[in-house]
Amino acid sequence: MSADDTYKQKKQFVEEVSLLIEESGKPRISGQIMGWLMVCDPPEQSFSDLVEHLEVSKGSVSNMTRMLVQSGLIEKVRLPGERQIHFRIKEGAWVDVLEKELESINSLKNISDKGLKILKKEPGTDKSRLKEMNKFYKFAEKNLPRLIEEYKEEHFDQV
Amino acid sequence: MSADDTYKQKKQFVEEVSLLIEESGKPRISGQIMGWLMVCDPPEQSFSDLVEHLEVSKGSVSNMTRMLVQSGLIEKVRLPGERQIHFRIKEGAWVDVLEKELESINSLKNISDKGLKILKKEPGTDKSRLKEMNKFYKFAEKNLPRLIEEYKEEHFDQV
DNA sequence: TATTATGTTCAGTATAAACTAAATATTTTT
DNA sequence: AAAAATATTTAGTTTATACTGAACATAATA
The missing domain is CATH 1.10.10.10 (Winged helix-like DNA-binding domain superfamily/Winged helix DNA-binding domain)
Known part of the structure; x- marks a missing residue:
């Protein structure tokens, strides 16, 4: 070759x-x-x-x-x-990419908050769609940073 | 209002x-x-x-x-x-979005594999960039599905 | 089967983004 | 300070994609 x-x-x-x-x-x-x-x-x-x-x-x-x-x-x-x-x-580029992702996850959580706020004024209207969305992105926001830390500790503790 | x-x-x-x-x-x-x-x-x-x-x-x-x-x-x-x-x-839409993400994570792991394969033929060339990338996406591939399962169990076990 | 309601496909237009080449600005060397 | 090398900005072109309107296809009703 x-x-x-x-x-x-x-x-x-x-x-x-x-x-x-x-x-x-x-x-x-x-x-x-x-x-x-x-x-x-x-x-x-x-x-x-x-x-x-x-x-x-x-x-x-x-x-x-x-x-x-x-x-x-x-x-x-x-x-x-x-x-x-x-x-x-850049060293750690890929971790950074994921960390950037957290920002859009945050935006999605926020927008679901906003939607729920609007629907509060309409008692008859279904809220489950937005509640599920909200729960999911809250979960992501809570757990992804933990996962990232876990990775960093495993691979970067020397840095 | x-x-x-x-x-x-x-x-x-x-x-x-x-x-x-x-x-x-x-x-x-x-x-x-x-x-x-x-x-x-x-x-x-x-x-x-x-x-x-x-x-x-x-x-x-x-x-x-x-x-x-x-x-x-x-x-x-x-x-x-x-x-x-x-x-x-759709119910579970947001989980599905994340699960779709796993596919592109898989692609990125694969491409880093491919890159490493090419560099094997050039012993002098730095491989750390691709090794880090590879490690990261392997980690993601291993842990994200677990996280998704955890979420599903917490919120969907009735479905 | 004819008629009406509903949804898809297609051709063309509008819009936006990527990309280039050239002019301009900046930095480095002499 | 002048000249050369390097990088950025800008204006204009190309390319790609979103979007529309209308023709077409399909399904439902009469």
Whole structure:
């Protein structure tokens, strides 16, 4: 298996990751960047590394890296002696993703609260739908953080 | 507080839900339907109820209800004596949403497996990024189903 | 079977988002 | 300070998707 074949496999891998990311509603190029940063060597890649390997515009790299930094998946690194900004997957990125999820869970709990408040004025109207929703997201809000802590203790206690 | 005010509040509520849903990457109208079905009276609404209250086209209602039925959030109901199809929020909808999440978690675990496989051929290349990802999604895959079961037992054991 | 009510599909339009290329700004080196 | 390298912003294009209206299909009633 030549190095060239491995490179092709990596490109293929990048495609698959970008497809997954795209399905989840995020821009394709953000997925390409994530995919490439998972398998590149070294794990830190410069702005122009990304432009060249992914064959996309500078504008896209600029925007998508900003978005990914913002959402906590990657981080900027300055390498000694290197001029360009470098990017890499952030340690604990995947835990952070789940922690971000908690925010939308919170929104869903809140909206169910709001709905129940409105229905309070209509005694005849069924409230079970919203009560169930409310219970579920309350449960999630209570238990997911515990689970995350459990994971962190298992895997990050050295950090 | 008049019934008319309550109706306005419900419309406002529908807007908020549809905004939330839209942010998560799904069509606005699917969010409007979900929002309306959370607070309407009765909880079952006909095809034309949806068209009228949400002021959208029949085509959209047809497409979006199909999508929502498909994804397990709502269900079709036939009411005795009623001609039209009716829709309502499905019991356990929110649990189902989380269970669907498990599928994408599985995809992410698989993709990290795949990445690691590729990197096996390059002994010098850092694997910690993918190992961490892999560990995390394995953990999620193992523990989330347990959590879901716990919730179901707490709230659905009568079903 | 003819008529009416109901729901789906399809073609076209509108809207929004991704993406690029180029201009501009910023930072680094000489 | 000038020049070169690097990154961001902007305007415009492309592409994708949501959405509508109308034609079509299906099912129910008369």
